[in-house]
Amino acid sequence: MVEALKTAIAERLADLEMVIGWEMGFDALHATPLFIREEGDLHRLTLGPLAVHNLATYLPGLKGKKVGVVVKGCDSRSVIQLANEGLIKREDITVFGLCCDGVISHRKLREALPADLGFVEQATWHSDRLQAVVAGHAVEVRLQDILADKCISCRYPNALAADVLVGAARTPAPQPVPCQDAFDALPQAEKLAFWEATMARCIRCYACRNACPLCVCRDHCIATTRDPLWLGQENSPAENFMFQMIHVLHLAGRCTECGECERSCPVDIPLLLLRRSMNRVTEELFDYQAGTTPGQTPPLLTFQVEEARINERGW
Amino acid sequence: MSASDSRELRIVGFLCNWCSYGGADTAGVARFAQPTDLRIIRVPCSGRIDPLFIVRALVNGADGVLVSGCHPRDCHYAEGNFYARRRLETLKRFLDATGIDPARFEYTWVSASEGQRWQHVVTEFTRRIHALGPAPLLRHVSDGAWFDAAAPAAAGPACPCHG
Ligand code: SF4
Ligand code: SF4
Numbered sequence: 249m250v251e252a253l254k255t256a257i258a259e260r261l262a263d264l265e266m267v268i269g270w271e272m273g274f275d276a277l278h279a280t281p282l283f284i285r286e287e288g289d290l291h292r293l294t295l296g297p298l299a300v301h302n303l304a305t306y307l308p309g310l311k312g313k314k315v316g317v318v319v320k321g322c323d324s325r326s327v328i329q330l331a332n333e334g335l336i337k338r339e340d341i342t343v344f345g346l347c348c349d350g351v352i353s354h355r356k357l358r359e360a361l362p363a364d365l366g367f368v369e370q371a372t373w374h375s376d377r378l379q380a381v382v383a384g385h386a387v388e389v390r391l392q393d394i395l396a397d398k399c400i401s402c403r404y405p406n407a408l409a410a411d412v413l414v415g416a417a418r419t420p421a422p423q424p425v426p427c428q429d430a431f432d433a434l435p436q437a438e439k440l441a442f443w444e445a446t447m448a449r450c451i452r453c454y455a456c457r458n459a460c461p462l463c464v465c466r467d468h469c470i471a472t473t474r475d476p477l478w479l480g481q482e483n484s485p486a487e488n489f490m491f492q493m494i495h496v497l498h499l500a501g502r503c504t505e506c507g508e509c510e511r512s513c514p515v516d517i518p519l520l521l522l523r524r525s526m527n528r529v530t531e532e533l534f535d536y537q538a539g540t541t542p543g544q545t546p547p548l549l550t551f552q553v554e555e556a557r558i559n560e561r562g563w
Numbered sequence: 564m565s566a567s568d569s570r571e572l573r574i575v576g577f578l579c580n581w582c583s584y585g586g587a588d589t590a591g592v593a594r595f596a597q598p599t600d601l602r603i604i605r606v607p608c609s610g611r612i613d614p615l616f617i618v619r620a621l622v623n624g625a626d627g628v629l630v631s632g633c634h635p636r637d638c639h640y641a642e643g644n645f646y647a648r649r650r651l652e653t654l655k656r657f658l659d660a661t662g663i664d665p666a667r668f669e670y671t672w673v674s675a676s677e678g679q680r681w682q683h684v685v686t687e688f689t690r691r692i693h694a695l696g697p698a699p700l701l702r703h704v705s706d707g708a709w710f711d712a713a714a715p716a717a718a719g720p721a722c723p724c725h726g
Contacts, residue, residue: 431660436659436662436664437662437699438662439659439660439661439662440661440662440663440699440701441662442662443661443662443701444701444702447701448702478615478619482703484701484702484703485701485702485703486622486700486701486702486703487703489622489661489701490618490619490622493615493618493622493661494615496657497614497615497618497654500614500650500653500657501653521660522660522661525657525659525660526653526657526660529653529656529657530653532656533649533652533653533656534649547649548646548649548650548653551642551645551646551648551649552645553635553636553645555648555649555652558648558649558652
């Protein structure tokens, strides 16, 4: 797959300022974004279960430039959504789409290994297995056991609206996510208690916001403006939770469930519990999944005079 | 008259200037008896209401939030309440995931002439909030408590995701 991709990129590189892909990072278990500007960079390109980043996140910042981007199925939805909202110009972007077999969750990997990820001396992938040497011990982990949650429930493994599609198309087989089911089953009071306990460890680093491909306000984010003052400086469960409410509500009808927020959280807050819940609402109300249909208007930016699924709430 | 004999609860009302605020005024001018828990914030249009106003009020300790605007198809600005309807319904259905009881938030439509309907809405909503009682609050902690929270954070997460 990677060779086919390299050929496709080489053919188009001359017309593009850069192509964004992945290369191996600082150790055997981390990939990192790669900015391909010339053919000489191409040999560094890598794909596979470590290519976790949603590279579409870079696109709004590069608006106006001709760039290429390598996307997994989920990432391709971000490209469509950004274009639907006019945050990028679709014609400026060349989308190299993958048929994706899923990526890992580093959190799950960390829990599956006998020692911290920093002690991994070697790691190799063989189809669906990772073989690693960790602090002198040889270990084997099945990809299936450390797959990111978003891949478990993935409905679009093959990139949508791609200019070039590489790999063999996969049939989606979405499964329920166990942690979401466990959360949904909690009584209301326990949900509140859960967020109170969980939000206590948020350090308000805003990594979740910065990693989100659809959070594009930069210095104007109301979480950090003083006027209007939406959010206090106090680091309490209530204020941290309020920040999440800002993120979720600003992403209502826009979130593509790429999972970058949860992946980037340094204290492992299961942020997707809230995003999935919201996406369920917008799907149920407006029969809408963000970033799946080019040209579609996000549901909260439009209306119908007679709403099919909202009753008029007479008293 | 209060909806019950217990102490007043904090109910915040966001009312549009053209219909519901007028409706509340009509009810007042007609001297309809109403519970007094509601604190009204007048906004130009229900379309002006950011769902975050409602969440902010609830997180800050409101026991209930009531939103009311012009009936759909009757908006002073023609379409403000059509947008509002989508936003408010989305929030209402989402609230469950936050652990905040969705019954603490309600939205409705009352026109300027509907004084009686306004009386009914306020009375019913106030009764409902009294039945629910004061809202449980997320903690606003002091520094010391925050440092206590930092210790478990360092020790590792304890959420269903990590079971
Ligand atoms: S909120 Fe999270 S899952 Fe949704 S688009 Fe943003 S980063 Fe992706
Ligand atoms: S990434 Fe995690 S710790 Fe940072 S602000 Fe978001 S939820 Fe809080």
